[in-house]
Amino acid sequence: MNLKEVQSVKQRFGIIGNAPGLNYAINVAIQVAATDLTVLITGESGSGKESFSKIIHSLSSRKHGQFIAINCGAIPEGTIDSELFGHEKGSFTGAVDQRKGYFETTNGGTIFLDEIGEMPMGTQARLLRVLENGEFIRVGSSKVQKTDVRVVAATNVNLLAAVEQGKFREDLYYRLNTVPIFVPPLRDRGEDIELLFRKFTTDFAERYRINPIQLSEAAKLMLLRYPFPGNIRQLKNIAEQISILESESNKVIEAETLTKYLPAVSSQTPQAPMVLPGAYSDNNSFSERELLYKVLFDMRRDMNDLKRLVLDVLKNEQDGHEILKNNKELFETLQSGDLIPADPEKAVARLLPASNLIDVDDYDASDAPSEVTVEDITHETEEDDSLSLEKKEKEMIVKALRRSNNKRKYAAQALGISERTLYRKIKQYQIDEED
Numbered sequence: 172m173n174l175k176e177v178q179s180v181k182q183r184f185g186i187i188g189n190a191p192g193l194n195y196a197i198n199v200a201i202q203v204a205a206t207d208l209t210v211l212i213t214g215e216s217g218s219g220k221e222s223f224s225k226i227i228h229s230l231s232s233r234k235h236g237q238f239i240a241i242n243c244g245a246i247p248e249g250t251i252d253s254e255l256f257g258h259e260k261g262s263f264t265g266a267v268d269q270r271k272g273y274f275e276t277t278n279g280g281t282i283f284l285d286e287i288g289e290m291p292m293g294t295q296a297r298l299l300r301v302l303e304n305g306e307f308i309r310v311g312s313s314k315v316q317k318t319d320v321r322v323v324a325a326t327n328v329n330l331l332a333a334v335e336q337g338k339f340r341e342d343l344y345y346r347l348n349t350v351p352i353f354v355p356p357l358r359d360r361g362e363d364i365e366l367l368f369r370k371f372t373t374d375f376a377e378r379y380r381i382n383p384i385q386l387s388e389a390a391k392l393m394l395l396r397y398p399f400p401g402n403i404r405q406l407k408n409i410a411e412q413i414s415i416l417e418s419e420s421n422k423v424i425e426a427e428t429l430t431k432y433l434p435a436v437s438s439q440t441p442q443a444p445m446v447l448p449g450a451y452s453d454n455n456s457f458s459e460r461e462l463l464y465k466v467l468f469d470m471r472r473d474m475n476d477l478k479r480l481v482l483d484v485l486k487n488e489q490d491g492h493e494i495l496k497n498n499k500e501l502f503e504t505l506q507s508g509d510l511i512p513a514d515p516e517k518a519v520a521r522l523l524p525a526s527n528l529i530d531v532d533d534y535d536a537s538d539a540p541s542e543v544t545v546e547d548i549t550h551e552t553e554e555d556d557s558l559s560l561e562k563k564e565k566e567m568i569v570k571a572l573r574r575s576n577n578k579r580k581y582a583a584q585a586l587g588i589s590e591r592t593l594y595r596k597i598k599q600y601q602i603d604e605e606d
Contacts, residue, residue: 262311
């Protein structure tokens with residue numbers, strides 16, 4: 172990840188924050204901008220998904236073309252086809268003139284389809300044809316029109332669940348989800364909450380020429396642990412409320428005052444863990460990439476523990492068999508068929524070939540070499556550390572597919588990821604499943 176480029180983009184588009192999930196999402200947007208691939212942005216309402224569509228358009232070769240944002244949920248079902256694809260005169264009641272749709276007027280540019288999950292099924296079929304062939308037909312016409320438009324879609328609903336319920340086309344889902352970008356919710360961004368609050372209150376004070384407010388340490392901690400179901404939009408509203416109502420009487424807002432402006436949280440609202448300054452919030456909302464980082468670091472730690480154990484065995488030959496007996500569970504775990512368990516907390520190094528693993532019951536300490544050097548044992552690990560995370564990720568996927576006889580379902584379970592994510596990774600790394 173090029174952090175310098177990420178910081179430059181954040182300054183250009185006014186994005187505040189340094190959370191790992193946010194930086195990763197921006198980095199993906201930067202990389203995909205140079206292509207014409209379709210992008211699906213997912214995240215909760217108010218998390219800032221539209222900003223990523225603007226980043227993609229502004230950094231692409233289409234930046235001089237038109238950019239238009241359309242809220243699919245705000246257009247009535249009876250008129251959305253006309254809005255997107257246009258209509259002919261007299262095609263329906265009220266169609267007194269011919270009209271060009273957005274896909275025609277935005278030719279050469281980018282269309283951002285927000286709330287794509289709200290699009291009617293009939294319109295989804297029309298959109299699929301545009302994405303696959305660049306073709307569309309106006310309402311009331313039989314003439315095929317051509318267009319060259321890049322589509323960036325966004326949603327705050329689970330499209331896979333909508334597919335299972337028959338509310339969203341499965342073929343359209345996979346066509347849209349060529350490159351996914353997940354925008355983390357505000358509650359997962361740690362200290363970004365305080366930075367955004369300070370930005371909103373400062374801007375509000377400058378605009379209306381009032382005294383800027385500050386938060387006490389106790390109020391900061393309360394703000395950081397609040398789940399913000401409305402995300403950035405809710406935080407901005409709270410910041411402006413406090414700025415206008417408390418600026419004259421309180422320059423420093425205490426926790427008791429802040430409580431009045433934080434709505435009660437329902438039992439269904441996800442609770443954020445206590446986030447202290449400098450702490451990293453670990454929760455289930457992070458993307459698969461963050462989970463992979465955690466697993467890889469756990470694997471390295473466990474490999475180091477295993478090497479130390481083997482060294483002890485080789486240096487103390489007469490006690491070697493007893494040491495292995497006492498740590499039999501560790502070696503049995505290494506022989507497990509799973510590549511990586513679903514629970515990352517129990518992840519261990521399971522990528523060693525079965526032929527290289529030690530059978531505890533058959534181990535004979537007298538067969539061990541009389542001399543061993545630390546340099547020889549650690550050399551291979553140093554080379555492995557130089558490999559990129561992408562290469563390691565690809566290797567793990569290939570190994571999982573081979574061990575499961577190319578059954579994606581079982582390979583995904585072994586990797587601890589969803590079958591959808593595995594399908595995307597196979598396409599990303601161009602893995603041939605028949606090898």
